[in-house]
Amino acid sequence: xxxxxxxxxxxxxxxxxxxxxxxxxxxxxxxxxxxxxxxxxxxxxxxxxxxxxxxxxxxxxxxxxxxxxxxxxxxxxxxxxxxxxxxxxxxxxxxxxxxxxxxxxxxxxxxxxxxxxxxxxxxxxxxxxxxxxxxxxxxxxxxxxxxxxxxxxxxxxxxxxxxxxxxxxxxxxxxxxxxxxxxxxxxxxxxxxxxxxxxxxxxxxxxxxxxxxxxxxxxxxxx
Amino acid sequence: xxxxxxxxxxxxxxxxxxxxxxxxxxxxxxxxxxxxxxxxxxxxxxxxxxxxxxxxxxxxxxxxxxxxxxxxxxxxxxxxxxxxxxxxxxxxxxxxxxxxxxxxxxxxxxxxxxxxxxxxxxxxxxxxxxxxxxxxxxxxxxxxxxxxxxxxxxxxxxxxxxxxxxxxxxxxxxxxxxxxxxxxxxxxxxxxxxxxxxxxxxxxxxxxxxxxxxxxxxxxxxxxxxxxxxxxxxxxxxxxxxxxxxxxxxxxxxxxxxxxxxxxxxxxxxxxxxxxxxxxxxxxxxxxxxxxxxxxxxxxxxxxxxxxxxxxxxxxxxxxxxxxxxxxxxxxxxxxxxxxxxxxxxxxxxxxxxxxxxxxxxxxxxxxxxxxxxxxxxxxxxxxxxxxxxxxxxxxxxxxxxxxxxxxxxxxxxxxxxxxxxxxxxxxxxxxxxxxxxxxxxxxxxxxxxxxxxxxxxxxxxxxxxxxxxxxxxxxxxxxxxxxxxxxx
Numbered sequence: 001x002x003x004x005x006x007x008x009x010x011x012x013x014x015x016x017x018x019x020x021x022x023x024x025x026x027x028x029x030x031x032x033x034x035x036x037x038x039x040x041x042x043x044x045x046x047x048x049x050x051x052x053x054x055x056x057x058x059x060x061x062x063x064x065x066x067x068x069x070x071x072x073x074x075x076x077x078x079x080x081x082x083x084x085x086x087x088x089x090x091x092x093x094x095x096x097x098x099x100x101x102x103x104x105x106x107x108x109x110x111x112x113x114x115x116x117x118x119x120x121x122x123x124x125x126x127x128x129x130x131x132x133x134x135x136x137x138x139x140x141x142x143x144x145x146x147x148x149x150x151x152x153x154x155x156x157x158x159x160x161x162x163x164x165x166x167x168x169x170x171x172x173x174x175x176x177x178x179x180x181x182x183x184x185x186x187x188x189x190x191x192x193x194x195x196x197x198x199x200x201x202x203x204x205x206x207x208x209x210x211x212x213x214x215x216x217x218x219x220x221x222x223x
Numbered sequence: 224x225x226x227x228x229x230x231x232x233x234x235x236x237x238x239x240x241x242x243x244x245x246x247x248x249x250x251x252x253x254x255x256x257x258x259x260x261x262x263x264x265x266x267x268x269x270x271x272x273x274x275x276x277x278x279x280x281x282x283x284x285x286x287x288x289x290x291x292x293x294x295x296x297x298x299x300x301x302x303x304x305x306x307x308x309x310x311x312x313x314x315x316x317x318x319x320x321x322x323x324x325x326x327x328x329x330x331x332x333x334x335x336x337x338x339x340x341x342x343x344x345x346x347x348x349x350x351x352x353x354x355x356x357x358x359x360x361x362x363x364x365x366x367x368x369x370x371x372x373x374x375x376x377x378x379x380x381x382x383x384x385x386x387x388x389x390x391x392x393x394x395x396x397x398x399x400x401x402x403x404x405x406x407x408x409x410x411x412x413x414x415x416x417x418x419x420x421x422x423x424x425x426x427x428x429x430x431x432x433x434x435x436x437x438x439x440x441x442x443x444x445x446x447x448x449x450x451x452x453x454x455x456x457x458x459x460x461x462x463x464x465x466x467x468x469x470x471x472x473x474x475x476x477x478x479x480x481x482x483x484x485x486x487x488x489x490x491x492x493x494x495x496x497x498x499x500x501x502x503x504x505x506x507x508x509x510x511x512x513x514x515x516x517x518x519x520x521x522x523x524x525x526x527x528x529x530x531x532x533x534x535x536x537x538x539x540x541x542x543x544x545x546x547x548x549x550x551x552x553x554x555x556x557x558x559x560x561x562x563x564x565x566x567x568x569x570x571x572x573x574x575x576x577x578x579x580x581x582x583x584x585x586x587x588x589x590x591x592x593x594x595x596x597x598x599x600x601x602x603x604x605x606x607x608x609x610x611x612x613x614x615x616x617x618x619x620x621x622x623x624x625x626x627x628x629x630x631x632x633x634x635x636x637x638x639x640x641x642x643x644x645x646x647x648x649x650x651x652x653x654x655x656x657x658x659x660x661x662x663x664x665x666x667x668x669x670x671x672x673x674x675x676x677x678x679x680x681x682x683x684x685x686x687x688x689x690x691x692x693x694x695x696x697x698x699x700x701x702x703x704x705x706x707x708x709x710x711x712x
Contacts, residue, residue: 093582096579106588
């Protein structure tokens, strides 16, 4: 469960201070699917990074489970990201020199999973997203949809409590978008994890059980 | 994962790997070649100096010459030897008087000093061996002059009927050869190490005090001498026990070699030496030994091989100078450039992989793991460069040794011109004249390869890789994951 209290995040830019999040208080129960919408520059990605332990708030507290993320050192944050949080990015962010199988394995490296088990779990994760036969392909040998499936497998292979998706269908056509969203929704339902999706796409947002709108750093519930 | 990722990066980013490895390889190859050639040139210089000053001699000690005084040691004012004949000297027959006199004295331009200096030097710390010598000239004056006649109180001005041509003519002959007195028991260092026995035997400790002589083979040929024969030195017959060949450029070369004590006794120079040859315990001790000897013997001239090396000229000297200046600096510059290339490419790679590292951090990779990954890649690139560089360096050295360039070396040695012929370099000058004799030697350059050079080269390559990896890794560790991901967006 996420608990955000009076969270603000400001950035120093040339000659001005930009407030990305402004006094946000928010609770997200375990197992909820949440869509975050809003205009570009409204603070969606900053909120997602805050939830993903990639950023610390300028003010306020972010609690995930029993851990107050805003007070933890970098090493602990890295450990939380490694164990509890899975990321899916708009641009897939696969490592171009590694195969699909090896890309998935990168998520298990910080957990110290032995090689044999690591390979087996990565293969199973790829199988679960329908890419068992593409394990040895490098990203540039896969389509956009397939790359995003590999990214989802990478996020799921460590069996996280939370899956954070930043515009996961932003680079895909409509058909592939629906396939990916079907996949994510299926995983959410099957595994009972918390799924938080940042999206511009209302069709994607409508799949969520809860929709948040963020504009100028302020979060509001959207009915 | 570390190994897989590393191999994938190096094989899929071949261009960067090739550039870094090639730069490092060039630098390492250059370091190996320059070091090997420098070692070859150094060995050539040592070889030239060994032929001039003797094998194993690290330091020579002489006495700074002072102006000679008339009558000292049988010399005239100005330092030349003098021959005095009394009225009753010589043999007179048929109106001619035959005169003959031999002078055995110190070689002009050298000064003797007390043999106790040798004990002083032997007592200096880190002196492994030392031996003293006494360099002498044996000058024999032979002449036939007409017998002078006197009648009453007037001098007869008509030419005497005797003399060489029976009409009052005269004939003079001066024969000179050099005599080197040396310690017959101390062969580890000194002049005898610069000669090669060609016939008979050389000295043993039992020869001390004996009238035995070892003769330079070239002089023996010119003077028709052979082993088993005799040679008169200062009127004493010496048994010839051996013939030796010496390089024409050897500063210590002499026409004849006799036991030191005999030389001192014959020349009336008991307890005197003209040179001491010193071997240091280690090449690292030479400067310290030189300084200690200078302190112990403040009036002595103390030269090291390094001082003597300045007397070596020619293309060998040019090569040595080039290596010590251009070669070394070129190596340093290329090495620095290779390090810089490796560092810049690694930093550039980290910058290009910002999204990659940001993503890895987002999925839980620690800074340490990422630094290790970057450093590992750089280390392997540096090591590949080192291996290629060693191979390139060895090929370069092989080519140098195959082509074996010939260098000329001229060693300039201060000598005393003699009266007669013989192997003494500079012979032919005016009697007693000091001359700077340059002997030219052709030396084939061989560039030796040592394990140390290869190890140092590989270590340098690894150091370059570690340096580049450390800087690149530091850059990667400073990337904040959110910023790294944002920069992509």
